[in-house]
Amino acid sequence: MGTKRVKNSRRDFLKKTAIVGGGAIAASILNPFDAVLIASEDPGDKSKVWWAYVIDIDKCIGCGRCANACKNENDVPKEPFFFRTWVEQYTINNNHEVHVESPNGGIDGFDQSLDKSDVFKSFFVPKMCNHCHKSPCVQVCPVGATYDTPDGVVLVDDDYCIGCRYCVQACPYGCRYIHPEKKVADKCTLCYHRISKGKTTACIEVCPTGARMIGDLNDDKGPLVKFLKKHNCLVLKPHLNTGSKLFYNSLNAEVR
Amino acid sequence: MEEFNHLYEMLSQVQGYVYPNEVDLQWGLLIVQYPYLTGLVAGAFITASLERVFNVKALKVTYELSLLTALAFLLVATMPLISHLGHPERFYEIMITPHLTSAMAIFGFVYLWYLMVVLLLEIWFDYRRDMVLWAREAKGLKKWLYKILTLGVNDISPKTVMWDNKIGYFITVVGIPSAFLLHGYVGFIFGSVKANPWWSSVLMPVIFLFSAMVSGIALIMLVYMVVSYVRKKKPDMLALDTIAKFLFYVIILDFTLEGLDQIHRIYEAEESFEIISMLVSGKLYITLIVVQVFLGTIIPLVILGIFQFYKPKDSIRRVLYLIVSLLILVGIFFMRWNVVIGGQLFSKSFYGFTGYKTLIVGSEGLLMATVWVIVPFSILAFLLWLLPPWKKLSSKELTEAES
Numbered sequence: 043m044g045t046k047r048v049k050n051s052r053r054d055f056l057k058k059t060a061i062v063g064g065g066a067i068a069a070s071i072l073n074p075f076d077a078v079l080i081a082s083e084d085p086g087d088k089s090k091v092w093w094a095y096v097i098d099i100d101k102c103i104g105c106g107r108c109a110n111a112c113k114n115e116n117d118v119p120k121e122p123f124f125f126r127t128w129v130e131q132y133t134i135n136n137n138h139e140v141h142v143e144s145p146n147g148g149i150d151g152f153d154q155s156l157d158k159s160d161v162f163k164s165f166f167v168p169k170m171c172n173h174c175h176k177s178p179c180v181q182v183c184p185v186g187a188t189y190d191t192p193d194g195v196v197l198v199d200d201d202y203c204i205g206c207r208y209c210v211q212a213c214p215y216g217c218r219y220i221h222p223e224k225k226v227a228d229k230c231t232l233c234y235h236r237i238s239k240g241k242t243t244a245c246i247e248v249c250p251t252g253a254r255m256i257g258d259l260n261d262d263k264g265p266l267v268k269f270l271k272k273h274n275c276l277v278l279k280p281h282l283n284t285g286s287k288l289f290y291n292s293l294n295a296e297v298r
Numbered sequence: 299m300e301e302f303n304h305l306y307e308m309l310s311q312v313q314g315y316v317y318p319n320e321v322d323l324q325w326g327l328l329i330v331q332y333p334y335l336t337g338l339v340a341g342a343f344i345t346a347s348l349e350r351v352f353n354v355k356a357l358k359v360t361y362e363l364s365l366l367t368a369l370a371f372l373l374v375a376t377m378p379l380i381s382h383l384g385h386p387e388r389f390y391e392i393m394i395t396p397h398l399t400s401a402m403a404i405f406g407f408v409y410l411w412y413l414m415v416v417l418l419l420e421i422w423f424d425y426r427r428d429m430v431l432w433a434r435e436a437k438g439l440k441k442w443l444y445k446i447l448t449l450g451v452n453d454i455s456p457k458t459v460m461w462d463n464k465i466g467y468f469i470t471v472v473g474i475p476s477a478f479l480l481h482g483y484v485g486f487i488f489g490s491v492k493a494n495p496w497w498s499s500v501l502m503p504v505i506f507l508f509s510a511m512v513s514g515i516a517l518i519m520l521v522y523m524v525v526s527y528v529r530k531k532k533p534d535m536l537a538l539d540t541i542a543k544f545l546f547y548v549i550i551l552d553f554t555l556e557g558l559d560q561i562h563r564i565y566e567a568e569e570s571f572e573i574i575s576m577l578v579s580g581k582l583y584i585t586l587i588v589v590q591v592f593l594g595t596i597i598p599l600v601i602l603g604i605f606q607f608y609k610p611k612d613s614i615r616r617v618l619y620l621i622v623s624l625l626i627l628v629g630i631f632f633m634r635w636n637v638v639i640g641g642q643l644f645s646k647s648f649y650g651f652t653g654y655k656t657l658i659v660g661s662e663g664l665l666m667a668t669v670w671v672i673v674p675f676s677i678l679a680f681l682l683w684l685l686p687p688w689k690k691l692s693s694k695e696l697t698e699a700e701s
């Protein structure tokens with residue numbers, strides 16, 4: 043299984059490099075919004091699905107239901123050290139100091155510890171795997187247990203992972219943990235077992251405000267691409283060039 | 299529940315904000331040990347090569363000792379790495395289905411190349427003639443061991459022995475870049491992680507290499523003195539002084555490179571600068587500033603520097619060499635610590651710190667780590683019993699014995 047994947051990724055390598063190179067040139071003559079999209083453009087088959095995700099920070103109320111639903115759906119240990127998705131509360135005070143919190147990943151909700159008059163700005167940022175298409179975690183896995191599916195989801199093969207934790211180190215977003223029972227790397231699968239059957243993810247299903255959205259980046263008329271057209275979306279840590287496919291609307295510069 | 303007590307304790311030590319998955323620090327003491335042990339191997343080998351390739355005659359007495367030390371440590375170097383895996387039983391996957399974009403995947407090959415092609419062969423060619431001779435004299439188990447180890451090649455005519463030497467020389471020449479590769483490569487495992495600003499540096503492989511040389515040379519110095527003491531022989535002061543001289547220059551290079559790396563970081567002052575300066579002046583203060591820089595670098599540098607101009611009498615030098623080599627070995631251990639543990643103490647959000655506490659038991663614990671320190675020394679003791687460098691005949695003695 044792993045060998046096959048390795049071969050595929052080698053075959054695609056030249057093709058990908060050529061297209062990413064071309065993409066960078068094209069990006070320079072387009073507007074900045076398109077540049078974000080093109081930076082994560084996959085050379086794969088345009089007629090097939092290529093999954094991406096949008097989080098609208100303006101809509102998130104920090105109820106933490108998504109983080110909880112994810113734990114239930116995906117057999118994530120309940121202890122507060124293991125999350126496939128979690129919610130962060132950012133508070134910027136009047137002295138422009140940034141304060142970040144995520145008690146139990148936001149599952150139990152949040153209290154504002156700062157007095158209202160001191161708060162300059164406060165908002166919630168749900169986090170999860172960015173399903174990067176030039177993802178450092180896939181790059182560093184010594185056995186190819188972490189891999190890219192053709193429809194753009196980054197997954198871990200439980201039966202293959204040796205538990206070296208190199209991918210945990212390589213993910214710039216802290217999205218991975220070692221499963222305490224299985225002793226292998228674990229992370230968001232974009233509910234692959236659900237989306238491949240036409241259902242939506244557990245986190246989206248429970249979100250009361252519709253702050254989360256999944257969609258096909260290859261479908262120009264689909265809701266996700268439409269959303270990206272209308273809003274100024276950004277990815278996290280763009281300077282690391284991970285090709286993140288998790289787009290945030292109204293992302294503040296303080297968020298890391 | 300109990301298995302998570304440790305993590306709850308770490309959670310209570312978090313300062314500022316870390317991603318929830320970051321409370322659990324992934325690479326602990328054993329991964330500190332892994333580059334440390336590999337570094338000792340590379341350093342010891344390079345010390346051996348000094349004699350053979352660069353013809354530093356004074357180091358003849360430590361040549362075999364360096365090779366055997368390198369072998370003893372190389373045999374265990376992968377053990378900490380394997381024992382820390384979640385699934386150690388799947389380790390062979392790295393060898394049979396390596397994922398070639400991964401810096402870690404190549405390790406098995408670099409390692410085997412170094413072990414099989416370089417070290418074992420070099421030692422074999424160096425000892426073959428002696429093993430043939432020893433097989434004639436020895437009795438019992440030892441006799442059989444020698445017989446097996448010669449692989450049935452019993453010809454010790456001067457011509458064959460000359461070939462042994464030639465091939466041995468050739469292997470050493472190949473061995474030097476291999477030693478560089480072995481350790482430069484270990485540095486690359488860390489240096490190539492772009493997510494971590496404390497690791498991500500092009501200088502990392504070079505720094506690892508030079509610090510490896512420093513630690514390896516110091517180890518040989520120490521082992522040579524200890525072995526001489528056990529054999530109730532006075533160590534050869536010329537050899538010690540020569541080792542010390544090389545040590546002095548390599549420390550200067552190493553220190554310069556590390557300094558350059560830090561100055562570059564400070565001057566560029568990127569996004570991660572604040573958190574890293576808090577790290578260095580806070581959580582890493584003792585291990586980095588006090589132990590690594592002051593005790594492990596500056597003091598040895600001053601002592602060795604003074605010796606370049608002024609040499610006190612032998613007994614004082616011996617004591618100071620002992621102290622210097624121990625200080626350096628501790629210093630470089632903490633250099634690895636500061637890289638490996640230090641790089642995981644701060645959050646990749648740059649908003650806070652997590653903690654680290656060495657566990658005593660368990661596959662990542664102190665006891666396990668101690669095992670991987672004792673084992674190489676035991677292997678070395680066995681190798682010295684089997685292949686004592688001091689019982690090798692020099693060519694001159696051999697011709698006399700033959701005639």
Ligand code: SF4
Nearest residue numbers: 171172174177179213
């Ligand atoms: S967010 Fe992290 S785990 Fe997810 S694909 Fe990117 S690097 Fe890998």
Ligand code: SF4
Nearest residue numbers: 183203204206207209
């Ligand atoms: S922990 Fe598993 S998935 Fe991650 S790099 Fe190691 S082998 Fe690959």
